[in-house]
Every structure is written in C-alpha cells, then in structure tokens.
Amino acid sequence: MQLVLEKRAERSNTIALVSPLIAIGLTIATMSVLFAILGKNPIVALGVYFIDPLADSYSLQEIAVKATPLVMIAIGLSFCYLANAWNIGAEGQFLIGAVAGSWLAVKTHGTDAGLWVLPAMLLLGAIGGALYALIPAICKVRFGASEILTSLMLVYVADLLLDYLVRGPWRDPKGFNFPTTAEFDPVATVPILIEGGRLHLGAVITLLVVVAGAVLLGKTIMGFEIRVVGAAPRAARFGGFNSNRLILLTFAISGALAGMAGIIEVAGPIGHLQPGISPGYGFTAIIVAFLGRLNPAGILIAGLFLALTFIGGEQAQIAMKIPLDVTKVFQGILLFYVLACDSLILYRFRLVSSSPKVSRGVA
Amino acid sequence: MGLLEAIILAVLAASTPLLLAATGELVTERAGVLNLGVEGMMIVGAACGFAGAWLTGSVIVGAICGMLAGVVLSLVFALMTLALAVNQVAAGLALTILGTGVSGLIGSRFVGEKITTAPKLYIPGLTDIPFAGRILFGQDAFVYLSLALIIGASWFLYRTRGGLILRAVGDNHASAHALGYPVLRIRMFAVMFGGACAGLAGAYLPLAYTPFFIPGMTAGRGWIALALVVFSSWLPGRLVIGAYLFGAVTILQLHAQGAGLGIPSQFMTALPYLATVIVLVLISRARTGGSTAPAALGTVFVPDR
Numbered sequence: 180m181q182l183v184l185e186k187r188a189e190r191s192n193t194i195a196l197v198s199p200l201i202a203i204g205l206t207i208a209t210m211s212v213l214f215a216i217l218g219k220n221p222i223v224a225l226g227v228y229f230i231d232p233l234a235d236s237y238s239l240q241e242i243a244v245k246a247t248p249l250v251m252i253a254i255g256l257s258f259c260y261l262a263n264a265w266n267i268g269a270e271g272q273f274l275i276g277a278v279a280g281s282w283l284a285v286k287t288h289g290t291d292a293g294l295w296v297l298p299a300m301l302l303l304g305a306i307g308g309a310l311y312a313l314i315p316a317i318c319k320v321r322f323g324a325s326e327i328l329t330s331l332m333l334v335y336v337a338d339l340l341l342d343y344l345v346r347g348p349w350r351d352p353k354g355f356n357f358p359t360t361a362e363f364d365p366v367a368t369v370p371i372l373i374e375g376g377r378l379h380l381g382a383v384i385t386l387l388v389v390v391a392g393a394v395l396l397g398k399t400i401m402g403f404e405i406r407v408v409g410a411a412p413r414a415a416r417f418g419g420f421n422s423n424r425l426i427l428l429t430f431a432i433s434g435a436l437a438g439m440a441g442i443i444e445v446a447g448p449i450g451h452l453q454p455g456i457s458p459g460y461g462f463t464a465i466i467v468a469f470l471g472r473l474n475p476a477g478i479l480i481a482g483l484f485l486a487l488t489f490i491g492g493e494q495a496q497i498a499m500k501i502p503l504d505v506t507k508v509f510q511g512i513l514l515f516y517v518l519a520c521d522s523l524i525l526y527r528f529r530l531v532s533s534s535p536k537v538s539r540g541v542a
Numbered sequence: 543m544g545l546l547e548a549i550i551l552a553v554l555a556a557s558t559p560l561l562l563a564a565t566g567e568l569v570t571e572r573a574g575v576l577n578l579g580v581e582g583m584m585i586v587g588a589a590c591g592f593a594g595a596w597l598t599g600s601v602i603v604g605a606i607c608g609m610l611a612g613v614v615l616s617l618v619f620a621l622m623t624l625a626l627a628v629n630q631v632a633a634g635l636a637l638t639i640l641g642t643g644v645s646g647l648i649g650s651r652f653v654g655e656k657i658t659t660a661p662k663l664y665i666p667g668l669t670d671i672p673f674a675g676r677i678l679f680g681q682d683a684f685v686y687l688s689l690a691l692i693i694g695a696s697w698f699l700y701r702t703r704g705g706l707i708l709r710a711v712g713d714n715h716a717s718a719h720a721l722g723y724p725v726l727r728i729r730m731f732a733v734m735f736g737g738a739c740a741g742l743a744g745a746y747l748p749l750a751y752t753p754f755f756i757p758g759m760t761a762g763r764g765w766i767a768l769a770l771v772v773f774s775s776w777l778p779g780r781l782v783i784g785a786y787l788f789g790a791v792t793i794l795q796l797h798a799q800g801a802g803l804g805i806p807s808q809f810m811t812a813l814p815y816l817a818t819v820i821v822l823v824l825i826s827r828a829r830t831g832g833s834t835a836p837a838a839l840g841t842v843f844v845p846d847r
Binding site: 333502504505512 | 628629640642643644650765768808809811816844
C-alpha cells in the first residue's frame with residue numbers, strides 16, 4: 180500500500196472551509212490519547228480544557244483578553260504569509276512595541292501629563308514594532324539575507340533588551356529590587372470596558388483591526404497585489420508589481436500590529452513592564468494565522484479558539500495537575516494537522532495497492 | 543592551565559552542538575529539504591538524552607535516546623512535507639513548537655537532577671603534552687564524533703555515487719525523478735539523518751556541556767545551526783570554520799562578562815544572535831553572482847505518475 184497525491188483540477192472550496200474543523204477534530208482525538216498516556220481520564224480532561232472555560236463569565240472575559248494580542252498579531256502575519264514573506268519574529272516585535280510604548284509611560288510617571296499619554300504610547304508601540312520588523316525586511320530586500328533566520332534571531336535580542344531595561348535604567352526604585360517598572364499611571368493604562376472585569380479597550384481595537392484587515396485585503400489594490408505576489412510570483416512580475424516593496428510593506432504592517440499588541444498587553448492586563456510579558460503570543464499567532472486560513476474573519480475565530488486552549492491549559496493544570504507544556508504540544512499538533520488538511524485543498528489523497536515500478540530502467 | 547588553553551577548550555565544547563546539528567541540516571538541505579525544526583528536534587533530544595542517561599546511568603544510552611528522539615520528530619516532518627506535500631517552512635515551525643512542548647513534558651520531572659557527564663579522553667603521555675595535549679587528546683567522544691561526522695558527510699557527498707544522487711535530487715528533483723531515482727525516499731533518509739544529528743546535538747548539552755537539564759536549554763542553537771548552513775554556502779569545510787567561529791563568539795562574550803568591562807551582561811549575551819544576523823547579511827551580500835543554495839531547496843515535489 181502506498182499513499183499517492185493527485186493534483187485536483189481546481190482547488191476545492193468545500194475542503195477549504197471544513198479543513199480547519201477536520202484539523203481540530205484530529206487534534207482533539209490525538210490529545211485524548213496523550214491524556215490517557217499521562218494517566219488522566221480523556222473525557223474529563225477535554226471537558227476541563229474546552230468546555231469549563233466557556234461556562235463562567237470570568238473565563239469568557241479571560242479568553243477575550245488572551246485572544247486580543249493573538250488576533251492582532253495574526254492579522255499582521257497573514258499579510259506577510261499571503262505575500263510569501265516569512266516573518267516569524269513577531270514575538271520580538273511584540274516585545275519591542277511594549278518597550279517603545281513603556282518608554283513614555285516611564286518618562287511621564289508621576290507627572291500630571293494628560294489623556295494624550297495612552298494614544299501616544301500605542302502609536303510609539305506600533306512604530307517601534309514596525310521599525311524592528313523592518314530590520315529583517317531590509318536585510319532581505321537589500322542583501323538577500325533569509326528573513327526567517329534574521330527575524331527569529333531578533334526575538335532573542337529583543338528579549339534581552341527588555342530584560343536589561345527593567346533590571347537597569349527603568350527599574351522601579353520602590354519595587355523591592357524586583358525586575359519591573361513602576362505601575363503605570365491611570366492615563367497610561369488601557370481602560371477596562373466592564374466595571375470590575377478584565378476585558379479592556381484593546382479588544383475593541385482588535386475588532387477594528389480585523390475589519391480594517393478584511394477591507395485592505397479584499398477591497399484595495401494593495402491587498403490584491405499582496406495576494407498575487409504570494410500566489411503567482413511570475414504573474415506578479417509580468418504585472419509590474421514590485422515584490423520588494425511588498426515585503427517591506429507587509430513586514431512593517433505586521434511589525435506595527437505586533438508592537439501595538441505588545442504595548443496594549445503591558446498597559447492593559449499587566450500594568451507595568453517586566454520580563455516574561457508574553458507566553459509566546461508571537462509564535463502562537465503563527466498557528467492562529469494558518470488555522471484562520473490567512474483570512475481576517477477566520478483569524479478572529481482561530482484566535483478565540485487558541486485563547487481557549489491557554490485558559491483551558493491553566494485550569495487543567497490547577498484542577499488535574501496536567502503540565503502546562505501539554506498546551507504547547509496541543510498547539511504544535513494542531514498546526515501540523517492544519518497544514519496537512521490544507522494539502523487536501525490542492526491534492527486528493529489516494530491509497531494505491533503497490534508502487535508502479537515501470538520507470539526504473541536507468542537505475 | 544593557561545587562559546588561552548582554557549578558552550580554546552571552552553570554544554571546542556561550545557561549538558560541538560552547533561557543528562553536529564549543522565552537519566545534519568547541511569545533508570538535509572543538500573537533498574533539497576529545508577527543515578526549520580532543528581531547534582525543536584534539539585530540545586527534545588536534550589530532554590530524551592538526559593532522561594536516558596539518568597534512568598540507565600549510561601551516557602551512551604542517553605546519546606542514543608537523543609538521536610532516536612530526533613529521528614522520530616524528523617519522521618513526522620518527513621510525513622508532512624514529503625508524503626503530504628506541506629509547505630516546508632510552516633511544517634518546520636510546527637516541529638519547533640511541538641518540540642518545545644514535548645521536551646517540557648518529558649523533561650520537567652528531571653529538572654534539578656544531576657548526572658555524570660561524558661568522560662574526557664585520556665591517553666597517558668599524549669594528553670599530558672603541555673597546551674596541545676588536552677586540546678587534541680583530552681576531549682569527550684562527542685567532539686571527535688562531530689568532526690568524524692562532518693568529514694564522513696563531506697566524503698559521502700563528494701566522493702560517492704550516493705552523494706552525487708543526493709545532490710542531484712536537491713538540485714533538480716524533476717530530472718532525478720525522470721532518471722528513475724526515488725526522490726521522496728532519498729529525501730526521507732536525508733531528513734532522518736538531519737534528525738539524528740539534531741537529536742544528538744541536543745543530547746550533547748545535558749550529557750557533556752552541563753550535567754543537568756533545564757527547559758529551553760538549547761537557547762536558539764538550532765536556529766544558529768540553520769544560519770551556519772547558509773554561512774557555509776552548503777560546503778562542509780566552511781561549516782567547520784563557521785561552527786568554531788560561533789563557538790568562539792559565545793565563549794568570548796562569556797569571558798568579557800566575567801572580566802567586567804562595564805557593558806551590561808544582556809548586551810554581551812545578545813552578541814551571538816546579533817553576530818548571526820550580521821553574518822547572514824554579509825554572506826548574502828557577497829553572493830551577488832547568484833545563490834549557491836541547492837536549486838530545489840524548500841520546494842515541494844509531488845511525483846506525477
């Protein structure tokens with residue numbers, strides 16, 4: 180028996196819609212086996228993971244809070260991936276955005292600066308993230324250096340820069356030597372939407388980003404160029420599209436969104452700058468982008484789903500002593516299944532009884 | 543022991559995991575497959591290597607466990623990219639994310655445990671030669687193995703028929719297929735070799751470099767190994783030079799931190815990563831006359847029947 184791929188005459192639109200669902204189903208089946216291996220009842224564990232967080236309003240808000248950075252970063256990444264530009268350093272751009280925006284919060288701390296502080300911080304975060312993302316993009320366009328490797332290396336650099344700042348110049352003098360800045364002033368904090376809850380203005384901004392992303396991709400020439408350059412580079416060259424310009428542009432957009440997500444996270448749920456502000460949002464957002472089929476509406480749903488796994492993972496750790504690493508395993512397996520199911524859109528899988536050995540004459 | 547001797551010994555130790563992982567990736571990429579999951583295979587290799595050595599008390603069993611773990615993960619990658627024609631960049635990222643989780647899952651119960659690391663070679667007389675003795679004849683088996691592997695890989699790629707076929711598959715899979723070579727099977731073996739090397743490189747860290755396991759202890763070495771393959775222009779000789787240069791950067795920044803030059807330690811720690819970016823830019827810029835990469839690198843091959 181041998182597995183053979185057959186190219187479909189046309190891409191299958193039905194499978195394009197259901198493939199993420201098949202992938203999620205396969206992932207859940209695989210996870211049940213993993214839970215059983217870990218000695219936990221799979222049904223109970225899956226319930227804690229995927230059902231319990233949906234049952235109370237606190238967890239529901241928490242899902243939205245976690246989905247906020249994931250969706251915002253993933254929208255930007257989808258632009259890159261559609262244009263075949265591989266930005267995998269969103270985690271670093273997230274951190275630099277947080278640093279750039281926090282600079283203003285630290286400088287204005289304790290002064291009576293007005294309401295302009297927060298909008299300025301968000302802008303600084305976006306600019307910081309965009310500039311940081313432009314480093315690998317320029318290295319790619321000007322010198323041909325692999326953007327995959329350079330963007331990833333810069334994640335480590337960003338992490339160390341943040342670490343230096345909160346242990347050195349920006350450390351809160353009254354912070355008992357903990358590596359953190361002072362709590363941001365109220366004017367430097369993202370407002371809460373529901374009194375006493377955790378849901379913040381960032382969720383609204385993310386929804387606006389989703390709508391803007393959909394309009395940009397679907398209704399503008401730029402969105403069309405991005406899709407053509409990625410899907411048919413040769414046709415794009417004949418059409419006179421400048422692929423270098425699009426690499427710079429998509430990196431800048433995704434960097435800006437990742438940076439803004441970073442400063443929103445710091446000025447919102449966290450409230451100060453400290454090491455470890457991200458549980459890998461920049462990497463999980465890659466999965467969100469693919470699971471959402473690089474489509475803004477899909478990304479919104481995928482982001483909520485992956486946020487659910489973060490919350491479910493935390494609850495499973497508390498309730499059932501399931502290690503937190505299971506969440507990462509889950510995310511990795513999910514990405515594999517998503518990619519494999521995507522193959523079904525272009526190819527048909529067929530099992531053939533034995534391999535044809537006709538064309539072996541030369542060997 | 544003089545300072546210079548100490549530095550050279552430390553550089554050899556720091557370079558070995560880079561050289562091991564990069565050797566595997568070089569062969570994989572020569573067959574036309576870009577496996578970005580080196581970091582993931584390494585970190586699982588580190589966890590399984592430590593687990594094997596801790597449970598049995600044998601470094602050799604640990605090394606074999608690390609290699610097997612790398613091979614298993616690389617087979618997942620091969621299934622995705624070769625059998626199911628999945629995009630290699632995305633599958634490699636998935637492998638790294640999965641590897642980080644699996645490594646934590648396996649390794650968490652061993653955090654805080656200690657093992658005896660791989661013994662250093664000692665040949666009476668030879669090892670006692672001042673300066674050169676310990677550098678040439680006083681290393682652990684991994685160091686010699688890493689050099690043997692790259693020499694062996696170089697011999698295989700350029701001096702054997704199998705190597706010629708492998709390079710042909712990496713440069714033009716359609717022609718190789720037309721000549722009747724099993725492209726996907728050859729690529730699978732290349733990917734598995736890469737997995738074994740990455741797993742061994744990861745296992746080297748807890749088995750010889752430090753005697754314990756910490757989650758995330760590979761700290762980007764897998765990615766640096768990928769950059770080294772680009773740096774080497776896919777040539778084994780240059781790969782050795784690159785690996786030792788990067789080992790030297792890592793060790794020199796540690797010594798600079800120790801010397802207390804007044805530069806914050808985070809900046810020194812960032813040096814190897816920044817050096818990778820700069821080297822990638824310089825090497826890509828120098829190569830204006832066209833890329834030396836295997837022509838079919840990273841492209842999907844679906845045989846038509």
